[in-house]
Amino acid sequence: MRIAVYFTISEVDPAALAESTVVVVDVVRATTTIVEALANGARAIYPTASTEEAVKLAGSLGRDDTLLCGERRAAKVEGFDLGNSPGEFTRATVEGKRLVMSTTNGTRAFIAGEEGERLLACAFTNLGAVAAAVEGAESLAVLCAGREDLFALEDALCAGYLIERIAGSRGDEPELNDAALAARTLAGTLHPDRTFLAQVGAGRTLMEIGLGDNLEICTEMDRHTIVPEMRNKTITLPTR
């Protein structure tokens, strides 16, 4: 297996992903939230690039069973039903609902990965399930959402843990690009817990705006066993 990690979306050449299984990682918080929402019974998630597009799409889907969710600079968009805190996406709130989700970095990553053979969402919370789902792939591309085009350590670390899981379950050593080699090295040293997340930029921002509680769920390894997959701009659990 060849594994290429991209630390920022600018590094990705979408056309080169056609024969790859693509995994999007945005630990704080888009993919953690997507996993949480689908695990709690949301029917489908529609990532959008702008809040305007989100409002328009929610209108066309019908507002009865659709929730508008999203953040800009980590805070909930005014007038939206939900922000981007995984803890908000409880079963009571999201079961049976369609979620239109506008997030700064996560959505860009999903758009960049659209050409992939498959497009999966990965967080620490569903790491083992994703590792199992991609096991047969010849070529794997891991797109770290990053923070506004900057390297985000928590996404790199999650990519590294994913590689460790994959390598651990295979006989042969995967072939890694430089970023994958770095991510795997980081996974050998750093442990994703609240203390770790409190040191990184995304975690510090959340704490500053009083959303530090998010850090607990974001680092809860294998909290769920689902693999969200995007097809035709819609993220669902296709295997159910």
Added chain:
Amino acid sequence: MRIAVYFTISEVDPAALAESTVVVVDVVRATTTIVEALANGARAIYPTASTEEAVKLAGSLGRDDTLLCGERRAAKVEGFDLGNSPGEFTRATVEGKRLVMSTTNGTRAFIAGEEGERLLACAFTNLGAVAAAVEGAESLAVLCAGREDLFALEDALCAGYLIERIAGSRGDEPELNDAALAARTLAGTLHPDRTFLAQVGAGRTLMEIGLGDNLEICTEMDRHTIVPEMRNKTITLPTR
């Protein structure tokens, strides 16, 4: 001291560097070559963005004491006097000469760093000298040249070793951005030697085109004690 590392040039906001000391790292091979050339008596180095610009500039400087140097995809540009192999830049070849140098990634990094308060060239070969030179800076930005806009592990590792050196000589802990934290973590695990460089993309490319000998010099820690500095688009040793 605040230290921000940028793993690719796309991540750099040049306007934000005005109050920073900027260090450019391109281990394989631009900054290693620049250190080697100036240590061996070259008078000045003029980085250019294109081979055409290099030819034009060399013409205007006068060809008598000017050498045209550079690579595209790691190979020497046809018709140029020298490529980008540090070993070519011997005293016999470069002493007293002006070098017009066109390299793929290194030049872009120097252009991105031009707004910095100071702009220094760093490689493993002059690591200790650079660490000493930046000691008093309030804000340090380390620009990793990368490989055609992709993360390059050898540059990240060099940035990490630089941070370790700086932190080791100061009482207080530097404040690190995510990439700096990652680089420092990598420096705690990986050792820059020929075996390491043979695993990374840039090293594999050099070996494939028969330039694997470059890897020796590129990893020779503290081979020189000079700090090349760019002013007005010209790299020299200003302290001499």
